Amino acid sequence: MDISQAFAALNGRFVDTVNSHDTIGWVALFAEDAILVPAGQEIVTGRKGIEEWAEVATTVWNHLEIQQGLCRSDGNVAWESGTWTGNINVPDERTMDIGGNFLLIAQQEGSTLRIKAHSWSVNPTTPRPTAA
Numbered sequence: 017m018d019i020s021q022a023f024a025a026l027n028g029r030f031v032d033t034v035n036s037h038d039t040i041g042w043v044a045l046f047a048e049d050a051i052l053v054p055a056g057q058e059i060v061t062g063r064k065g066i067e068e069w070a071e072v073a074t075t076v077w078n079h080l081e082i083q084q085g086l087c088r089s090d091g092n093v094a095w096e097s098g099t100w101t102g103n104i105n106v107p108d109e110r111t112m113d114i115g116g117n118f119l120l121i122a123q124q125e126g127s128t129l130r131i132k133a134h135s136w137s138v139n140p141t142t143p144r145p146t147a148a
Contacts, residue, residue: 019089023096026122026129027082034080042074043067046131047123053135055116078103078111082118092124093132100136114138 026045033042043066046052052060052069060069085098101115116137122129 019094020084020087022129023084023087023094023120023122026131027084027096031080031082034074034077037074037077039067039070039074043070046134047125050131051133053133055136055138076104076106078105093121094124094129095119095121 030042030045032038033045043063046063046066048063050061050063050066052066054060054069054073060066080100080102083099083101084096087096088094097117097119099115099117101113103111103113106112116139118134118136120131120135121133123132124130
């Protein structure tokens, strides 16, 4: 499996866990010493810290899609950039379409790519009322 296919598989698991609000499954994609750099928030380190952050973050998502961009590898370290779009819940029973760019660094652990570092930008649009 080449690096593009490996990231496509990782992206598929990432999207599936976010869209199903599976915090434990999402966190399992990360290495024990991973670092998360959420847009506009404090840096989160380690799988335990990421799990605490994700317990709140995964509840707001209605839908996520990832558009894979450039993928490269050097030995057992790989990186990917791309774009993402999604829809989240916001206050007052509204939702918001959002999207942005991302950079993900992964390391091969056995036959699995584990996320070592992940950062993204957010480009919000106007919130919209939730259909009743």
